[in-house]
Amino acid sequence: MTPKLKEDAQRLVIYIGESDRWRGKPLYAAILETLKAEGLAGATVIRGVAGFGAHSHIHTAAILRLSEDLPLIIHVIDTPEKIEHALELVRPMVREGLITLEDVRVVRYTHRYLNPLPADRLVEEVMTREVETLSPEMTVAAAWQKMLETLIKAMPVVDNSGQVLGMVTDEDLLERAGLQQRLSVAERLDKPLLDEEIARLRQSPLRVADVMSKPPITAQAREPLGLAAMRMAKHGIKRLPVLNDQGQLMGVLSRVDILRLLSEKPAMKMTAPLGATQTVRDVMTPVIPAVQQDDELPEIVEKLLESGTHRVIVLDGFGKAIGLISDSDVVARIQPSQRRGVIAALFGDALAPSSSVTAAELMSPGVLTARPETSLVQAARMMMNPKRKWLVVVDEQDKPLGLVDRHILLRALTAG
Known part of the structure; x- marks a missing residue:
């Protein structure tokens, strides 16, 4: 099973020669096979152009000496537990060379099966272009009325030049305007109760500019979808207003837009190794x-x-x-x-x-x-x-x- 590396990990580095052997095969190949069989996250073999070791002989990859014993370096990064086990296996195999161990911080560990999101797509290719907006001068009663009519619970606040000033959601109206229920509840209420709510909100002097969330967290139309999706996940929000190069509203990218794109993506032709995909x-x-x-x-x-x-x-x-x-x-x-x-x-x-x-x-x-x-x-x-x-x-x-x-x-x- 492919391990899911955490931030705190260790790096095992093995220095050997290209001519070193283990049970009839190149030592580096034998080490890789052993590590793979034990489920290590991965290993990389690097071939040096020159070097010397315990015998003080300089080995080089000069054109006339390609058959010399060139230095090889094997890097292995995994959890401390896995590295400890790997070291027990590899130590007897390295009869001449050097082994070092150090702590490392894993910033990112991934592969194609862990990245099904088409992150290279542009935001403008995925966003919803038809957008309902609010003006900053609109009353909170009018904003709520528009939400009820459109059944849209989050709208960008836009000025006369098309610049996005903020966002207003039904949660903003709950917290700052005294609204008594969320939109999903309100849409199932009888008209008399809804009319009472509207009448009460009309008594409020508050405007959209007073209750909106600002500054708005936005996306650029031509930025990669992956960046916008990461921003959305980081801030725990469901929608991003999408702006053009002049900072004007072009559309809205929603969490549903992203998940729908993923759900419509054709299945990969290759079968993922057992444990390689996130579940x-x-x-x-x-x-x-x-x-x-x-x-x-x-x-x-x-x-x-x-x-x-x-x-x-x-x-x-x-x-x-x-x-x-x-x-x-x-x-x-x-x-x-x-x-x-x-x-x-x-x-x-x-x-x-x-x-x-x-x-x-x-x-x-x-x-x-x-x-x-x-x-x-x-x-x-x-x-x-x-x-x-x-x-x-x-x-x-x-x-x-x-x-x-x-x-x-x-x-x-x-x-x-």
């Missing part, structure tokens, strides 16, 4: 926000607030994932007379109303699941087809082991 086991979080199928409304709301994820998995009596509940599911499926109380509870302003409705009654049945050995590319395809935000990693008994969401997936793909 969901490598990147999943073991923290799974979950409730039992018989849990009632107060327990469900408490878990939603505790997890901060806006959704929880529902488990049956055997510990298997059977459904999912989002905060919007709770609002939409609870009795209309209890909706105000539930919205206040989800906002953290009140306790959830007493109700005997259970998780089994509120959940959306079925959960997207995958085995631990599922590759990240396969996971992206699975999550893009039904536009699922969560992938639950399960064992042979279909019991949850971990969770992969879109942020985890993008972060793993950009880290390589």
